[in-house]
Amino acid sequence: MHKHEESEDSYFVSKSQKKRDMDALQDLGKKLTEYGPARLKKVPMSDNLREALVEMARLTANGARARQLQYIGKLMRSEEIGPIQAALDVIEGKSHAEVARMHRLEKLRERFLEDETMLTEIGNLYPAADLHRMRQLRRNAIKERSENKPPKAYREIFQILREMEEGGVATEHPHHHSEDEGHDHAGHHGE
Structure with missing residues (x-):
């Protein structure tokens, strides 16, 4: 009798484990639906x-989307999950790195607007930078702010910093990462 109780317990454990595994596959399938086709090209499936x-991306009706999501969950059962998860981790890591880069550039722009001597640091970071143009944009951005005008120069400073960094002209500089790197300034990427 004791043996029978043990097998009954392990049946329930394995049944609940199967449920958790199915839920995890469903969640992974749902996560895949959140990415566009360009990003999904890099995911082995x-x-x-x-x-x-x-097909899920084309559907708009909630009922159809729910059925399609169930179908995706069913398909996930026969997929190699490891490579899919690894590819998603890479994609998400890149987006986190991109957000961190945007924050870093935003902070550099803010420090530059607060203190013109940051122009020297920008020149050290980006030797190809047109410092005269940057100084002019700084003056314009400050004027735009004080007159409540659209932030055209403010945005252009960000664009120039981003282009210089993407162009590979940046050299690693100890002050490039500000000491308050952990603070969240979400909501104004490139604005």
């Missing part, structure tokens, strides 16, 4: 799953 995800 079967053609059936890829087609189901493309």
